[in-house]
Amino acid sequence: MGLTKTEIFTEEQNQLATMLKAMAHPARIAILQSIIKANSCICGDLVDELGLAQPTISQHLRELKNAGIIQGTIEGVKVCYCIEPKAWNLLAKEMNVFFNSYQDPKGCC
Amino acid sequence: MGLTKTEIFTEEQNQLATMLKAMAHPARIAILQSIIKANSCICGDLVDELGLAQPTISQHLRELKNAGIIQGTIEGVKVCYCIEPKAWNLLAKEMNVFFNSYQDPKGCC
DNA sequence: ATAACGCATTGCAATATTACGATTAAATAA
DNA sequence: TTATTTAATCGTAATATTGCAATGCGTTAT
Structure with missing residues (x-):
C-alpha cells in the first residue's frame, strides 16, 4: 500500500x-x-544558513x-517567505487545545 | 537519497x-x-474504534x-496504553514556545 | 494439556519522502 | 541583446512509510 x-x-x-507533517522535519x-x-x-539566505x-x-x-504555513512573495529576482499568520495562529490554537x-x-498504567 | x-x-x-513526526498521522x-x-x-478497542x-x-x-509519547503496560492478555505525562507536557511546552x-x-510580505 | 484470545512481529507490495545534479524560467544588470 | 542572478522544476537514486496477511508468543480458560 503505502498510502494513508x-x-x-x-x-x-x-x-x-497534514500541518504537523509539514512541520515534522528538522530542516523545515x-x-x-x-x-x-x-x-x-527570508529568501535564498536559507541555502547558506542551513547546509542543504x-x-x-x-x-x-x-x-x-x-500546507499553508508560509507564503512567498516575489521581490525582483529574489523570493521572500514569511509566516501565514492565520494558519499559524489556528494551528497554535488547535495544538494548544x-x-x-x-x-x-x-489512575491507570 | 531518502534519508534526513x-x-x-x-x-x-x-x-x-521526531515527536511531531510521530503525531503527524491521522491514525495516530x-x-x-x-x-x-x-x-x-486503551487496548485492542482501538482496532474496533478505528477502521484499521x-x-x-x-x-x-x-x-x-x-517517540516516548505513550507507554504500554501488559494487563493479563491485554495491553494498556496511556499518555507518558512527562513527554506530553514537555512537547506541549516546547510547541507553545x-x-x-x-x-x-x-512589515513584510 | 490444549484451545482460545490479544497483541507483537515478519514479510511484502504500493507509495511517499529526502536529497541533489541538471536544467529551466524570470528578472535584473551589463 | 546578452550575461548574471535567483529560485523553481525535472529526473533520479536511496530510503522510509503505510497497510495488511500470515505467523508467532505469551496469557488465560477449558
Whole structure:
C-alpha cells in the first residue's frame, strides 16, 4: 500500500496531521525558526544558513507553502517567505487545545 | 537519497521533528484522542474504534511508544496504553514556545 | 494439556519522502 | 541583446512509510 486511508478519519484529524507533517522535519523546523527570527521574510539566505542544496530548500519551502504555513512573495529576482499568520495562529490554537485535553493521570498504567 | 541529514541540525530540532513526526498521522492523532478521552488506558478497542487492521494499529502504537509519547503496560492478555505525562507536557511546552516565538507581522510580505 | 484470545512481529507490495545534479524560467544588470 | 542572478522544476537514486496477511508468543480458560 503505502498510502494513508484518509477516508476513515475526520476532516479535522486529516488536516491536523497534514500541518504537523509539514512541520515534522528538522530542516523545515529550522526554516520556520529562521523566518520567525528574521521577523520578516527570508529568501535564498536559507541555502547558506542551513547546509542543504538549493533544490532541497526549495522543495521544503514548497511543502510548507502547500500546507499553508508560509507564503512567498516575489521581490525582483529574489523570493521572500514569511509566516501565514492565520494558519499559524489556528494551528497554535488547535495544538494548544489538543495538549490541554489531557490532564495528568487519574489512575491507570 | 531518502534519508534526513540529521547531523546538520541541532539536537532540539531533531527531537522536535521526531515527536511531531510521530503525531503527524491521522491514525495516530485518533489513537491519542481515544487514549485521552478514555482518561486511562486503551487496548485492542482501538482496532474496533478505528477502521484499521490489528497489525496496523499495533505498528502505530509502537511508533508513538518509540517517540516516548505513550507507554504500554501488559494487563493479563491485554495491553494498556496511556499518555507518558512527562513527554506530553514537555512537547506541549516546547510547541507553545515555538508558536509564541512568532508575533504577527511588522512589515513584510 | 490444549484451545482460545490479544497483541507483537515478519514479510511484502504500493507509495511517499529526502536529497541533489541538471536544467529551466524570470528578472535584473551589463 | 546578452550575461548574471535567483529560485523553481525535472529526473533520479536511496530510503522510509503505510497497510495488511500470515505467523508467532505469551496469557488465560477449558
